[in-house]
Amino acid sequence: MLDAITRRLFRHLLAALLVSSIATIGLAGGLQVSFATALMLVGVHFLTAAVLGIGATRRAIEPLRQLTDILRKGDKPSDLLLQELGELGTAVAEMWRRWQQVVAEGRSEQALLTAIVERMEEGVIATDEHGNVLWVNPSARRLFSLPADTLQRRLTELHLPFELLALVQQALRSGNPQSAEVQWFHPDERFLDAYATPLSVNGRPIGALLVVRDLTNLKRLERVRKDFVANVSHELRTPIATLRSLAEALLMGGKEDQAVCDQFLQAIADEAERMGKLLENLLELARLEAGRREWHWQSVLVSDCVAQVAERFKPFAERKGLKLVVRAEPTLRVRTDPEGLTQILSNLLDNAVKYTEQGEIAIVVERMETADGDWVVIHVCDTGVGIPPEHLPRIFERFYRVDRARSRQQGGFGLGLSIAKHLAESLGGKITVQSEVGKGSTFTLWLPTGLQEGNG
Numbered sequence: 001m002l003d004a005i006t007r008r009l010f011r012h013l014l015a016a017l018l019v020s021s022i023a024t025i026g027l028a029g030g031l032q033v034s035f036a037t038a039l040m041l042v043g044v045h046f047l048t049a050a051v052l053g054i055g056a057t058r059r060a061i062e063p064l065r066q067l068t069d070i071l072r073k074g075d076k077p078s079d080l081l082l083q084e085l086g087e088l089g090t091a092v093a094e095m096w097r098r099w100q101q102v103v104a105e106g107r108s109e110q111a112l113l114t115a116i117v118e119r120m121e122e123g124v125i126a127t128d129e130h131g132n133v134l135w136v137n138p139s140a141r142r143l144f145s146l147p148a149d150t151l152q153r154r155l156t157e158l159h160l161p162f163e164l165l166a167l168v169q170q171a172l173r174s175g176n177p178q179s180a181e182v183q184w185f186h187p188d189e190r191f192l193d194a195y196a197t198p199l200s201v202n203g204r205p206i207g208a209l210l211v212v213r214d215l216t217n218l219k220r221l222e223r224v225r226k227d228f229v230a231n232v233s234h235e236l237r238t239p240i241a242t243l244r245s246l247a248e249a250l251l252m253g254g255k256e257d258q259a260v261c262d263q264f265l266q267a268i269a270d271e272a273e274r275m276g277k278l279l280e281n282l283l284e285l286a287r288l289e290a291g292r293r294e295w296h297w298q299s300v301l302v303s304d305c306v307a308q309v310a311e312r313f314k315p316f317a318e319r320k321g322l323k324l325v326v327r328a329e330p331t332l333r334v335r336t337d338p339e340g341l342t343q344i345l346s347n348l349l350d351n352a353v354k355y356t357e358q359g360e361i362a363i364v365v366e367r368m369e370t371a372d373g374d375w376v377v378i379h380v381c382d383t384g385v386g387i388p389p390e391h392l393p394r395i396f397e398r399f400y401r402v403d404r405a406r407s408r409q410q411g412g413f414g415l416g417l418s419i420a421k422h423l424a425e426s427l428g429g430k431i432t433v434q435s436e437v438g439k440g441s442t443f444t445l446w447l448p449t450g451l452q453e454g455n456g
């Protein structure tokens with residue numbers, strides 16, 4: 001605008017110059033003065049008018065120039081300047097107010113959208129139509145371990161599963177949303193539910209949006225449930241088949257022979273007892289998992305509890321020629337459920353006796369302070385077969401057995417440790433294990449000393 005004003009000013013000056021030239025010729029003729037005098041008079045007049053005109057114009061357009069500079073910088077013009085500009089100033093002030101309102105509304109809308117997408121559990125990645133990454137939310141960063149400088153990289157550089165890249169490409173190419181379930185093995189097995197949709201503004205394609213939901217935990221639970229049903233059926237199938245064949249053998253004449261009859265009936269009783277134990281274990285697990293077990297919290301002298309359990313297991317250990325020793329600090333107390341504590345210790349001792357052929361089983365009770373708390377710890381140490389390191393992470397899973405045949409032969413179902421772990425966690429503690437094949441295992445129960453009445 002200022003340029004236009006300047007150009008117009010020059011045009012006017014040129015016109016004035018033309019008019020003054022004509023006036024000079026006329027004046028020289030009319031007043032019969034010499035042409036030089038007339039030229040001088042008109043020239044002086046013209047120059048004075050031009051200087052005054054330029055000065056006045058410059059002063060008049062100065063506020064406009066200031067306004068242009070301020071607006072160009074994106075600043076707000078001062079009230080004084082706007083007042084100076086009169087009607088134009090009022091219009092600019094109104095425009096400024098509306099503009100600020102639009103900007104504020106845009107900002108708060110953007111902040112709201114960002115807050116929503118940033119907190120979404122689903123991973124979200126937006127790309128332009130060429131596959132360059134425009135935007136990534138924290139869940140996507142976590143899910144795919146994305147580097148910090150993701151933006152403006154190509155989607156193909158992000159080490160995403162191939163199926164996700166194909167999904168985005170299909171969405172971009174077809175202009176239609178695409179979805180798929182993707183199994184991914186990096187670094188661990190993952191199940192993803194992915195949805196890619198093209199993005200457009202006023203009908204013009206501008207990119208694609210990829211939304212990914214992590215279904216791994218859900219799938220894992222589903223698998224655990226299926227495995228559980230399969231395991232229970234498997235555990236029941238064998239004793240039921242045994243019971244059936246024993247009963248059939250009795251019916252087909254076995255009952256006539258007293259010795260065979262007694263032997264078969266004893267076998268039936270043993271199998272029934274085994275099934276009863278399995279059901280007891282399953283019910284215990286179900287109660288624990290459903291949070292339906294009742295706890296009776298009280299102050300327990302740990303050495304007493306340990307001594308009672310050790311006494312119960314002594315005959316079994318001695319029958320195998322094993323020594324069972326207890327080394328317990330006598331005054332240590334914890335606030336816990338005594339029945340739960342007894343059950344954990346029984347399961348650990350039962351295993352120690354089952355999986356040890358020679359040597360000794362020691363129960364050691366002591367107090368330990370670690371970075372994450374103050375504990376009473378109970379170690380159950382054996383000199384048994386030990387557990388290969390690759391099995392250690394899984395031995396607390398339901399029905400997991402390192403050596404199926406040996407465990408079954410010992411009357412185990414692979415449920416003892418998972419029950420013990422559940423109980424320990426319900427009592428505010430944990431169980432850890434250290435083991436070396438051929439040397440033995442140490443299972444350690446950690447119980448917090450700081451549990452108060454209210455925690456129960």
Ligand code: ADP
Pocket residue numbers: 351352355382384385386387395400401402403407408411412413414415416417418441
């Ligand atoms: P189980 O009824 O088979 O003993 P657990 O859940 O108690 O079931 O134990 C799971 C598996 O862990 C066992 O089958 C066994 O292979 C292994 N295990 C447990 N305790 C010991 C131990 N003290 N020494 C060696 N292996 C053990």
